[in-house]
Amino acid sequence: MTSRRTLAGLEGVRRVELGALDRQESAxxxxxxxxxxxxxxxxxxxxxxxxxxxxLPWP
Known part of the structure; x- marks a missing residue:
């Protein structure tokens, strides 16, 4: 699951912050x-x- 906001109240999740990709990575x-x-x-x-x-690395 991805979100721009912190998702509180979800048990057993691990938060991973990802930054923006560069142009080549985006492509x-x-x-x-x-x-x-x-x-x-x-x-x-x-x-x-x-x-x-x-x-942003949206799936």
């Missing part, structure tokens, strides 16, 4: 999720998607 994650062909075919759109996500 690599997007490739893993939607496929290399799609990202490479539309690099400008892929850039917009990663910017809109704040380069």
């Amino acid at each position: 690599a994650l997007l490739r893993a999720v939607v496929g290399t062909g799609r990202v490479d075919a539309e690099p400008a759109a892929a850039n917009v998607v990663t910017e809109l996500c704040g380069h």
Whole structure:
């Protein structure tokens, strides 16, 4: 589970804070999720998607 806020009251969870990814890491994650062909075919759109996500490592 991911959240921008601290989730209180959840038993047995381990909190891991993740920072923003750099541009290359963001692109690599997007490739893993939607496929290399799609990202490479539309690099400008892929850039917009990663910017809109704040380069955060959302699953």
